[in-house]
Amino acid sequence: xxxxxxxxTIAIIGGQPERFAPLVxxxxxxxxxxxxDPADAKLAINTHAFVGxxxxxxxxxxxxxxxxxxxxxxxxxxxxPAGRQEYEALRSPRGAIAVGSPEQVGEKILFEHELxxxxxxxxxxxxGAVVHADAMRSIELFGTEVAPLVRxxxxxxxxxxxxxx
Numbered sequence: 212x213x214x215x216x217x218x219x220t221i222a223i224i225g226g227q228p229e230r231f232a233p234l235v236x237x238x239x240x241x242x243x244x245x246x247x248d249p250a251d252a253k254l255a256i257n258t259h260a261f262v263g264x265x266x267x268x269x270x271x272x273x274x275x276x277x278x279x280x281x282x283x284x285x286x287x288x289x290x291x292p293a294g295r296q297e298y299e300a301l302r303s304p305r306g307a308i309a310v311g312s313p314e315q316v317g318e319k320i321l322f323e324h325e326l327x328x329x330x331x332x333x334x335x336x337x338x339g340a341v342v343h344a345d346a347m348r349s350i351e352l353f354g355t356e357v358a359p360l361v362r363x364x365x366x367x368x369x370x371x372x373x374x375x376x
Contacts, residue, residue: 213241218253220333223307228256228323235327253330256323260309260334261341262316262352269310272349274298276339277308309334313356320361321368332361 212219219238221231235254242252259277263269274295282292302310309319320332336349 213238213247213252214245216245216247216251218255220255220257220331221327222257223323224259225301225307227305228307228326229305232326254327255331255333256327256329257333257335258307258309258319258323259338260316260336260349260353261338262311262313262349262357263345264312264352266311266315269312269349270302272341272345273310273338276341277310280339313352313360316353317357317360317364320357321364324361324365 219235221234223231238254239249239252243249261269261273261277263272278293278295278298284290285292300306301308304315304319304322309316311319316334323329323332334353336346336353341349
């Protein structure tokens with residue numbers, strides 16, 4: 212991607228996001244090695260996501276359909292079955308999926324932004340057989356609560372990091 216001047220999207224569906232930092236560094240190093248301005252490198256992070264009114268609501272609506280889907284895919288790929296413990300690790304603050312209240316999902320996106328400095332976040336919400344009304348509410352909460360929170364905090368952090376005039 213870097214050699215061709217293309218943006219990079221990284222899909223994080225398991226483990227800890229930190230494991231992907233070397234891939235981002237390789238992309239940025241290759242970008243510069245091809246004579247490109249580092250400011251022009253474009254990066255997106257893609258994770259499974261679900262926003263509920265609370266963590267408990269998000270888990271109630273999302274955990275079972277998510278585990279069913281991942282276990283189906285896992286059987287095809289030879290992965291061991293994922294249970295509640297694996298799900299809890301993935302949705303933890305340092306896990307791969309962004310599931311929880313608007314504040315928790317926002318904090319996860321901001322944590323990943325600290326790691327990667329990406330310009331775009333893609334939350335894949337159509338995971339498994341989530342009830343339609345729950346999926347629609349998740350999208351609504353993302354747009355009305357998570358996105359404004361992330362934008363405001365990103366601006367605040369950028370202003371703090373900017374050199375004084």
